[in-house]
Amino acid sequence: MGLIVFLGDSITDADRKNSPNQLGYGYVNIFSQNLNQQEGNWQIINRGIDGQITQQVAHSLHEQCISLHPDYVSILVGINDIGLIVSAETSEQEKLYMLEDSIRAYHEMLFDLSRESTAKVITLEPFIFPKDGLYEDWVSWQKKMSKNIRKLARNYGAYFIPLQDPLNRKIQELGYDTITTDGIHLTPAGQNILAEVVRDAFSI
DSSP states (O other), X not given: OEEEEEEESHHHHTXXXXXXXXXXXXXXXXXXXXXXXXXXXXXXXXXXXTTOOHHHHHHTHHHHTGGGOOXXXXXXXXXXXXXXHHHOOSOHHHHHHHHHHHHHHHHHHHHHHHHHOOOEXXXXXXXXXXXXXBTGGGHHHHHHHHHHHHHHHHHTTOEEEOOHHHHHHHHHHHOHHHHBSSSSSBOHHHHHHHHHHHHHHHOO
């Protein structure tokens, strides 16, 4: 019935190259199983790459996505950008410039997708889960990144799917260790929850 391409970093990648179906062991694979049980005939391609930042996804967008002529594109990227910004030994102003570079790359992705494809685009909010002081200094940058992605999605007619608050609520309900392994990556239960959110977002 169509082709869906998933772009992103390690959360999307989920060790896809070592998985039997090349979809990984995370939300993309769960999404694919659930979708094809209900709808059938969808082709799902996972193009997530461990460690990627937004500029890298944007640089390979045509080869990895647009050239495939997808019907839907899902993008989950940005948390590695935030990690680089926070860890940079530079001024606050220089860090803001780094954020601007990431947002500019995200802008380029949405521009190229709108110009060179007819795909419906779903942008997923990057997320972080502080605990005991760890990653607390990432939160303000996550909020800035999220705000900018939301604005870009609106400008390009793409969908923006909030993830931070829904996953925070699940952490409050089920416990931190039930949802995340390290404050960034998700447990199997967390991946299942993410797959449900993505499935609802696609409204297929």
